[in-house]
Amino acid sequence: MIVKHLTRRQILGPIGIAAGSCVLSSCLSESASSPLDKKPGFPWPYDKLDPQITAERAYNDHRKGHCMYGAFVSVISQLAERYGEPYSSFPVGMMRYGAGGAAGSGSLCGALNGSAALIGLFVKKEEDMKLLIDELFLWYEQTELPTYIPERPALDAKIPTSVSNSILCHISVTKWCKMSGNKTFSKQQKERCARLSADTAAKTVELLNAHFAGEFSAAHEFDDEVKTCRSCHTKGSDRSDSRGKMHCRICHSSLAVDHP
Amino acid sequence: MIVKHLTRRQILGPIGIAAGSCVLSSCLSESASSPLDKKPGFPWPYDKLDPQITAERAYNDHRKGHCMYGAFVSVISQLAERYGEPYSSFPVGMMRYGAGGAAGSGSLCGALNGSAALIGLFVKKEEDMKLLIDELFLWYEQTELPTYIPERPALDAKIPTSVSNSILCHISVTKWCKMSGNKTFSKQQKERCARLSADTAAKTVELLNAHFAGEFSAAHEFDDEVKTCRSCHTKGSDRSDSRGKMHCRICHSSLAVDHP
Known part of the structure; x- marks a missing residue:
């Protein structure tokens, strides 16, 4: 844990490296060429919250x-x-x-x-x-x-x-x-x-x-109906004619009538 | 027009007032009590762009x-x-x-x-x-x-x-x-x-x-179909049972069958 009230430069100066993502206690910033690339660090460090x-x-x-x-x-x-x-x-x-x-x-x-x-x-x-x-x-x-x-x-x-x-x-x-x-x-x-x-x-x-904490794993997945829709319509599928991950039949409610 | 490369404090210090919204050349910041209210100015000033x-x-x-x-x-x-x-x-x-x-x-x-x-x-x-x-x-x-x-x-x-x-x-x-x-x-x-x-x-x-520039006026409005839907369903209407401003029939496409 770092002490309170560090300045932006102290937190996000040329101290550390940005590899993927970081927490305040372990890693920090990066630098590059354009004004926006010279910004004082991205991503911003996260620290565990309740x-x-x-x-x-x-x-x-x-x-x-x-x-x-x-x-x-x-x-x-x-x-x-x-x-x-x-x-x-x-x-x-x-x-x-x-x-x-x-x-x-x-x-x-x-x-x-x-x-x-x-x-x-x-x-x-x-x-x-x-x-x-x-x-x-x-x-x-x-x-x-x-x-x-x-x-x-x-x-x-x-x-x-x-x-x-x-x-x-x-x-x-x-x-x-x-x-x-x-x-x-x-x-x-x-x-x-x-x-x-x-x-x-x-x-x-x-x-x-x-x-x-390196402990994330997904606990939710698309329901079976959405999986069925995606099997034909999403990236890499036969038709590949749709984009998105939202629940399908909440809007496409009338599909049952004439849909395969 | 202000000179380039002013610091954040120079631009957004206790110089000005924030009333509604502002451009860099005319107005600036505000101050308050909590850490986030003490942030150096909101809204950020805008300047005309091409x-x-x-x-x-x-x-x-x-x-x-x-x-x-x-x-x-x-x-x-x-x-x-x-x-x-x-x-x-x-x-x-x-x-x-x-x-x-x-x-x-x-x-x-x-x-x-x-x-x-x-x-x-x-x-x-x-x-x-x-x-x-x-x-x-x-x-x-x-x-x-x-x-x-x-x-x-x-x-x-x-x-x-x-x-x-x-x-x-x-x-x-x-x-x-x-x-x-x-x-x-x-x-x-x-x-x-x-x-x-x-x-x-x-x-x-x-x-x-x-x-x-004080010259904005809306050039677009809801189309007639959306206005008809909103006359019954949105805030202050008879039913007031819907929220949003998106085009209605792009999703509610089957309404014609049994809708008033």
Whole structure:
């Protein structure tokens, strides 16, 4: 463990090497030629965090900047308090854009977008980064959420759980509202999304902790239906005419009628 | 215009005020209480950029880190070369996560994710940020793309255009492949996405230039079909049971059979 309040140069100077990905205690930076390549180190070092503390922060930060902001800040703020720079200078306010699947568009769930950004920030090797994000996304698609119970809830009520079968905000939120009988944009939906952001941030920290401890292995996989679709349509298959890893029949629901 | 190579503290010290959003020549920073609130300024200042130069950069940067990275770096790198910090310290490598709709998941197009992140970084007032992202997303959904012709193409071929009707990578890519007769993950598809990233980054700079010149007005709106759907399903409507702004019938294609 390093001491607190090191400067950016002290943390990320020409001390170490960047090979794949690193934790604060073991490795550091790199250097190259253009202004952006001369930046003080990428990936940024990660240090083990507590999932429960991270969840509480994400829940509370959700109120300040919504889902992507909450998930992202829950992690960066802990590292900023522990080490100062460069974490304390990250312009976290930018992450407000991810709310409601990016400016309310309903695409990628903001909690997932912010969590994937964290994984991208800490894990340099693309293959590892993808494995962690794949696991996070499959967990989100297949798990009854939210499960997090806040210490000081904004809305002190029992929040029903649902399985989204989708990483898209539009589907995740709409399914939950339909199942629970709540309207979109209601205080119940906002509370559900705040707790979901807490769950997602905690899961992200679990995955990062495992990765940097050399203990990560995927616990989720595509379900059988998706595997069947992918056997014909994805990269290297017969048709190779589709791109993506999202659950198929959540949108392609009418395929059974005339599909092989 | 400020001189080059100012330090982060010089640019973002206690000189100015942050009211809504700002350009380098007119306003600067703010201060507050927690470690992250003490960060050296948010939003980051924007300065007018050339769309064509931005497009060329996004196209070339696409090769280094894919779509989200290409779109984001095309802008940050120009400001880093012009002003140094804080732009030159942004850990741009994190943006690789957005490739293929986030780790290949096929959700939000990475070029849009990176461009929305830029808008989030420069535009503080949430209402303005959303208006700019809405316009970018509608432009992307409704426009024949790609139109950008690279100076030094990686693949020197005529690239067909298509209208995606969607901000999702899965649909945008799959529709283009189907229309053009190319396979996903082919060199043609990669070239199409590199040029699309260039178009998207150029459009983002056009929007930011207009916003900071006080000249922005939306040129795109929901099509009539989407307006009809939203009249019953979105916030404040009779049912208020859906969230999102994406084109509806691109997924809800079988609604005509039994829908009012």
